[in-house]
Amino acid sequence: TQLLEQSPQFLSIQEGENLTVYCNSSSVFSSLQWYRQEPGEGPVLLVTVVTGGEVKKLKRLTFQFGDARKDSSLHITAAQPGDTGLYLCAGAGRGGTSYGKLTFGQGTILTVHP
Amino acid sequence: EPEVTQTPSHQVTQMGQEVILRCVPISNHLYFYWYRQILGQKVEFLVSFYNNEISEKSEIFDDQFSVERPDGSNFTLKIRSTKLEDSAMYFCASRRDTNTGELFFGEGSRLTVL
Secondary structure, eight states: OOOOEEEOSEEEEETTOOEEEEEEOSSOOSEEEEEEEOTTSOOEEEEEEOSTTOEEEETTEEEEEOTTSSEEEEEESSOOGGGOEEEEEEEEOSSGGGGGOEEEOOOEEEEEEO | OOOOEEEOSEEEEOTTOOEEEEEEOOTTOOEEEEEEEOTTSOEEEEEEEETTEEEEEOTTOOTTEEEEOOSSSOEEEEESSOOGGGOEEEEEEEEOSOSSOOOEEOOOEEEEEO
């Protein structure tokens, strides 16, 4: 069974601060996705990282995939209140339909105070 | 922008009743999935569906669950005899024929079993 440990579970910071969320596993994933989920809605894809060591940037968000494709991080620079939400990491299996068989982390609830 | 749509948004049912949750995946997608999220817990994989048959299913997806794609557009999840522990958000997701595991989720159907 693949497990993905996400930390921290809760993060409360002031506007303008930087933060990092981590996802760690003992398993290798074919890719790793980061999602954001609003209350009462489904997860919305932010980014997919595929290659070990890959770094992707989405405005103030930086996503990194570990060299061994077992871990990933999400770094937010100069957080804003609009970044408040639930962030989920999810690792994908390999082959055919397994690419969409995602193992989710527990999620990080981020609160950015003005 | 194409999206996955789910109905109903919320269903309340009595224990032992049958429930059908409906999904319309994105039209050019080939792979379909159901996930569930019990309140306060991780998003969990239930089942994947491709080429009109189940590809993979989790331990959660027992004989009480079934999926169907009765026509070219709908994808349904049926729970034959609901239990209290089936109360959860059920998310439908779909993806194109890629190997990156990017899923597009619907907004979910909240099932409450009394």
